[in-house]
Amino acid sequence: STARVVVVGGGFGGAACARALKRAQDNLQIILIEPNAVFTSCPFSNEVIAGLREIEAQQFGYDKLAAEGVTVIGQAVTAIDPARRSVMTSDGVALPYDRLVLSPGIDFHFEALPGYDDAASEKMPHAWKAGAQTLLLRRQLEAMEDGGTVAIAVPANPSRCPPAPYERASLIAHYLKTRKPRSKVLVLDAKDSFSQQRLFEKAWKELYGDMIERIALSQGGRVTSVDAATKTIVTEFGNYTPDVANVIPPQRASRIAEIAGVTDATGWCPIDPVTFESKLVKNMHVIGDACLGGGIPKSASATSAQGKACAAAIVALLAGRAPEAPRLTGVCYNTVAPGYGFSLAGNYQPRGEIFAEVEGGATSPVDAPRELRAREAADAERWFQTITADTFG
Numbered sequence: 001s002t003a004r005v006v007v008v009g010g011g012f013g014g015a016a017c018a019r020a021l022k023r024a025q026d027n028l029q030i031i032l033i034e035p036n037a038v039f040t041s042c043p044f045s046n047e048v049i050a051g052l053r054e055i056e057a058q059q060f061g062y063d064k065l066a067a068e069g070v071t072v073i074g075q076a077v078t079a080i081d082p083a084r085r086s087v088m089t090s091d092g093v094a095l096p097y098d099r100l101v102l103s104p105g106i107d108f109h110f111e112a113l114p115g116y117d118d119a120a121s122e123k124m125p126h127a128w129k130a131g132a133q134t135l136l137l138r139r140q141l142e143a144m145e146d147g148g149t150v151a152i153a154v155p156a157n158p159s160r161c162p163p164a165p166y167e168r169a170s171l172i173a174h175y176l177k178t179r180k181p182r183s184k185v186l187v188l189d190a191k192d193s194f195s196q197q198r199l200f201e202k203a204w205k206e207l208y209g210d211m212i213e214r215i216a217l218s219q220g221g222r223v224t225s226v227d228a229a230t231k232t233i234v235t236e237f238g239n240y241t242p243d244v245a246n247v248i249p250p251q252r253a254s255r256i257a258e259i260a261g262v263t264d265a266t267g268w269c270p271i272d273p274v275t276f277e278s279k280l281v282k283n284m285h286v287i288g289d290a291c292l293g294g295g296i297p298k299s300a301s302a303t304s305a306q307g308k309a310c311a312a313a314i315v316a317l318l319a320g321r322a323p324e325a326p327r328l329t330g331v332c333y334n335t336v337a338p339g340y341g342f343s344l345a346g347n348y349q350p351r352g353e354i355f356a357e358v359e360g361g362a363t364s365p366v367d368a369p370r371e372l373r374a375r376e377a378a379d380a381e382r383w384f385q386t387i388t389a390d391t392f393g
């Protein structure tokens with residue numbers, strides 16, 4: 001009989017992995033389980049918040065995957081039985097597997113931020129999963145009076161897409177500069193330094209003057225609790241009551257990973273970086289934001305590369321061959337205003353228990369003509385077209 005691989009989560013990792021498995025070996029039975037009929041992409045959702053793009057441009061379905069022979073099931077996985085090798089979906093059906101791939105993304109670590117939960121996110125949106133939250137934050141910005149303050153609470157690493165909070169601060173500043181120029185952006189940060197910091201800070205000065213103020217960890221910027229009823233953000237330094245509060249909470253692997261038993265005390269999933277197989281449960285592979293990747297960033301770009309490498313490893317394992325160690329590439333674009341972008345590209349290989357960055361990476365120069373910034377903003381759009389076509393198209 002043919003082997004069956006079940007993939008949980010149809011985001012950038014799961015969809016890429018399911019498609020790569022089917023393309024590599026057509027006689028495999030590939031089942032993709034994802035509760036949402038339409039996936040909404042986080043990359044470029046900061047543009048939606050800033051009114052530069054509509055949410056529809058972020059949305060993708062699974063018809064093409066289904067047409068290629070991937071069986072797509074519109075349910076959530078609620079339980080996993082590793083001894084029987086079967087997953088249970090929300091409609092009560094049990095599906096057996098030979099190999100299981102989990103790419104469920106993140107959930108929020110509410111216990112680490114007193115006062116914040118799903119109800120609070122309706123007042124103080126995180127907008128760190130794209131969709132309704134993205135639109136809520138946009139509507140709050142649109143409703144704010146000129147002269148208001150928008151606060152962005154930024155968590156410590158590891159977190160999904162570490163540079164994205166600063167891209168968001170930039171694009172919100174762009175919106176305010178063009179519509180409500182007396183307003184401010186306040187970044188309350190649980191970190192001292194961040195990815196591509198010099199590029200961001202130079203762009204902020206150049207484009208937005210002193211509109212963006214950042215309070216770093218060592219200045220007391222870490223948010224310690226919130227109160228949604230009064231829209232108050234409490235930091236180690238003091239209390240803030242901004243007009244718009246975008247609270248990005250601390251994160252961990254999505255809940256189903258914990259149910260599956262593949263998370264450790266960090267809240268993330270330790271894996272063998274050659275096969276992506278869990279260190280804790282056999283025949284279960286974890287890719288994307290949920291895994292403990294070491295030096296590899298939690299980005300759609302790296303996640304997609306992981307999905308393909310995991311597919312290759314599973315094909316080899318099912319055939320009784322030793323998988324080859326992958327060399328993964330990720331590129332991350334940041335857009336700070338229309339026509340002004342920069343990037344960070346990296347290569348990653350297994351080293352011990354994790355991925356380590358290896359030679360060949362590149363970052364945009366800090367001093368560069370606007371022409372290059374314009375070209376990189378265009379490259380960013382092209383990157384989005386390419387990765388979404390590659391994953392869902």
Ligand code: FAD
Pocket residue numbers: 008009010011012013014033034035036039041042043044045046075076077078103104105106127128129160161164254256287288289290298299300301302303331332333
């Ligand atoms: P996801 O893409 O989140 O997919 C997880 C899927 O699993 C979801 O569809 C979910 O519904 C499903 N799922 C969860 N639980 C279950 C369950 N129990 N049963 C079935 N399905 C389940 N990355 C870049 O490379 N470039 C960028 O420019 C970029 N910009 C970003 C901007 C923002 C504002 C944010 C927040 C992130 C950005 N990222 C970017 C990061 C990128 O979104 C993530 O790294 C990527 O989505 C991770 O893919 P994933 O497959 O791990 O998770």
